[in-house]
Amino acid sequence: MNVSRTMIEEAIAKKLDVKCFSSNPFRLADLGCSVGPNTFIAMQHIVEAVERRYLAQGLKSEMPEFQVFFNDHVGNDFNTLFASLPTERRYFACGVPGSFHGRLFPESSIHFMFSSHALHWLSKVPEELLDKNSPAWNRGRIHYTSGPEEVSHAYAAQFEHDMEIFLSARAKELVVGGMIVFLILALPNGIPASQNPYGIMFDLLGSCLMDMAKEVRRMIFYFGIRKVNLTSNS
Numbered sequence: 001m002n003v004s005r006t007m008i009e010e011a012i013a014k015k016l017d018v019k020c021f022s023s024n025p026f027r028l029a030d031l032g033c034s035v036g037p038n039t040f041i042a043m044q045h046i047v048e049a050v051e052r053r054y055l056a057q058g059l060k061s062e063m064p065e066f067q068v069f070f071n072d073h074v075g076n077d078f079n080t081l082f083a084s085l086p087t088e089r090r091y092f093a094c095g096v097p098g099s100f101h102g103r104l105f106p107e108s109s110i111h112f113m114f115s116s117h118a119l120h121w122l123s124k125v126p127e128e129l130l131d132k133n134s135p136a137w138n139r140g141r142i143h144y145t146s147g148p149e150e151v152s153h154a155y156a157a158q159f160e161h162d163m164e165i166f167l168s169a170r171a172k173e174l175v176v177g178g179m180i181v182f183l184i185l186a187l188p189n190g191i192p193a194s195q196n197p198y199g200i201m202f203d204l205l206g207s208c209l210m211d212m213a214k215e216v217r218r219m220i221f222y223f224g225i226r227k228v229n230l231t232s233n234s
């Protein structure tokens with residue numbers, strides 16, 4: 001976040017033309033905010049950078065009030081999020097439950113959208129991965145690392161589909177002249193997924209989950225038999 005902070009501040013200072021915003025308040029959204037504290041730090045930095053932009057454009061007297069929309073899935077712990085809101089914040093806060101793979105806000109209502117480490121979450125597991133008859137059947141893995149090419153393609157196709165829905169929703173919601181900033185994990189060109197640190201981590205995690213699943217299956221088998229015996233004894 002610290003690395004990206006300077007880049008975001010520069011983008012706001014150079015490219016956000018606040019003169020074209022007539023409406024008060026200035027509305028920001030964090031998509032996939034989780035429960036904090038990262039979201040609070042990011043929102044604070046963005047509010048400060050926008051304030052500086054108003055000053056730089058000679059609009060001190062038109063400094064708007066700020067409103068931040070914290071978005072995440074309905075299952076997110078919004079209680080924890082709101083209980084830990086910084087007391088010194090310079091914005092009004094509200095929660096927006098729901099998936100960002102769809103519309104979240106009225107048309108032309110948000111001036112600045114932000115999303116950090118959330119957009120790589122797919123809306124669903126690609127169906128082919130679960131189909132035993134498909135070349136993309138991802139048996140024994142939770143990710144595309146070390147899987148056949150068809151598995152990577154299935155994930156890529158799902159991501160492309162999700163991004164298209166995401167971007168067309170944001171295009172409607174953003175005001176003209178507004179700005180979107182995404183921080184997202186990416187794989188450098190030419191590096192195989194299996195050599196990527198994240199890929200290695202997902203391989204290890206997948207293998208642990210497989211071991212746990214096998215253990216659970218063994219326990220079900222064992223206790224299943226005991227249960228049959230107990231039932232027949234009683």
Ligand SMILES: C[S@@+](CC[C@H](N)C(=O)[O-])C[C@H]1O[C@@H](n2cnc3c(N)ncnc32)[C@H](O)[C@@H]1O
Pocket residue numbers: 031032033034035038039071072073076098099100101115116117118121123
């Ligand atoms: C790794 S956390 C990142 C949290 C925070 N943005 C940060 O940078 O620390 C990813 C968050 O994205 C949320 N998320 C994933 N898919 C989402 C979706 N379709 N709609 C809204 N939130 C989503 C998850 O629930 C999770 O809270």
